Amino acid sequence: MVMTLDLPKFTYETVQLSPNEYKSGVPPVWCPGCGDYGVLASFLKAISELRIPREQLAIVSGIGCSSRFPAFVEAYGFHGTHGRALPIAAGIKLARPDLIVVTVGGDGDAFSIGMGHVPHAIRRNIDITYIVMDNEIYGLTKGQPSPTSPLGLEKKASPYGTLERPINPLQMVLAAGATWVGRGFSSKPKELTDLIKAAIQHKGFSFLQVISPCVTYNDTYDHFKSITKPLPPEHDPHNRMSALRYALDEHSLYLGLFYEETGVDTLEDRLTALNARVATPNYGVQDVMRKYMR
Ligand SMILES: Cc1ncc(C[n+]2csc(CCOP(=O)(O)OP(=O)(O)O)c2C)c(N)n1
Ligand code: SF4
Numbered sequence: 467m468v469m470t471l472d473l474p475k476f477t478y479e480t481v482q483l484s485p486n487e488y489k490s491g492v493p494p495v496w497c498p499g500c501g502d503y504g505v506l507a508s509f510l511k512a513i514s515e516l517r518i519p520r521e522q523l524a525i526v527s528g529i530g531c532s533s534r535f536p537a538f539v540e541a542y543g544f545h546g547t548h549g550r551a552l553p554i555a556a557g558i559k560l561a562r563p564d565l566i567v568v569t570v571g572g573d574g575d576a577f578s579i580g581m582g583h584v585p586h587a588i589r590r591n592i593d594i595t596y597i598v599m600d601n602e603i604y605g606l607t608k609g610q611p612s613p614t615s616p617l618g619l620e621k622k623a624s625p626y627g628t629l630e631r632p633i634n635p636l637q638m639v640l641a642a643g644a645t646w647v648g649r650g651f652s653s654k655p656k657e658l659t660d661l662i663k664a665a666i667q668h669k670g671f672s673f674l675q676v677i678s679p680c681v682t683y684n685d686t687y688d689h690f691k692s693i694t695k696p697l698p699p700e701h702d703p704h705n706r707m708s709a710l711r712y713a714l715d716e717h718s719l720y721l722g723l724f725y726e727e728t729g730v731d732t733l734e735d736r737l738t739a740l741n742a743r744v745a746t747p748n749y750g751v752q753d754v755m756r757k758y759m760r
């Protein structure tokens with residue numbers, strides 16, 4: 467079946483590129499065994515299966531090992547500043563609504579310095595996908611605890627163990643009203659590819675947390691292999707409370723589509739509607755300003 471996306475200007479029937487043909491030729495510099503390799507492989511497969519033209523895709527990141535991601539994909543790319551990937555991506559999407567915009571980065575980028583931007587992208591429901599590669603550590607800067615590090619984690623920068631409880635990213639984005647929420651694992655490539663495809667196809671803001679271990683500073687492979695499991699079939703992904711219950715489970719780390727809500731206007735929809743209103747009689751800028759000049 468030919469895949470088309472619900473975008474105003476493009477259908478992608480003519481593009482047929484293999485995952486390899488989306489590689490930029492820049493070799494990834496991640497440590498051997500880093501989970502981010504698995505995320506990149508699934509991502510390349512996903513965009514190949516969605517038949518996305520290279521010139522229709524923009525990938526935006528912040529700073530971190532995971533944020534090197536745009537360099538490895540043959541598409542538009544922007545390696546931004548730490549924690550500011552979302553506003554940059556939002557600007558690109560508003561200027562070029564025909565582009566598919568994907569934001570990528572790490573748990574530090576998303577939930578430390580970048581935390582202020584996440585709920586606002588969610589409430590705007592801007593049509594971008596956010597993939598957070600969560601290794602529960604700052605990898606690039608050599609292993610400081612991040613907001614998702616577990617309480618008591620002992621590392622060089624926290625020799626007595628961290629004193630702060632971790633945030634739960636899915637709890638946070640579900641509570642903030644995100645219209646698409648999923649969780650994948652870099653060691654489950656098939657499931658991860660499907661989640662990335664679904665996140666990109668969602669109209670609105672989609673948030674995908676990917677467990678992606680850092681073998682060098684926080685090797686959590688065995689731990690995550692033992693606690694991850696697929697969401698059970700009785701979970702209804704249209705039920706936010708059910709999604710929250712599974713996100714809050716303390717014994718298992720569930721993988722899959724937690725929540726999806728369709729039919730919600732995006733920021734772009736609202737701006738288009740506003741532009742149409744401004745063009746109607748008595749609603750131009752001068753008319754509106756007059757109200758405030760009395
Ligand atoms: C304004 C600013 N503050 C701090 C840094 C240093 N810094 C670079 S990356 C990073 C954290 C990276 O962690 P994460 O986002 O989890 O990415 P990872 O390397 O784990 O993939 C920090 C603190 C910076 N580059 N810019
Ligand atoms: S330091 Fe960790 S996160 Fe960074 S490339 Fe190496 S394994 Fe990956």
Ligand SMILES: [Mg+2]
Pocket residue numbers: 530572573574599600601602603604605612
């Ligand atoms: Mg990290």
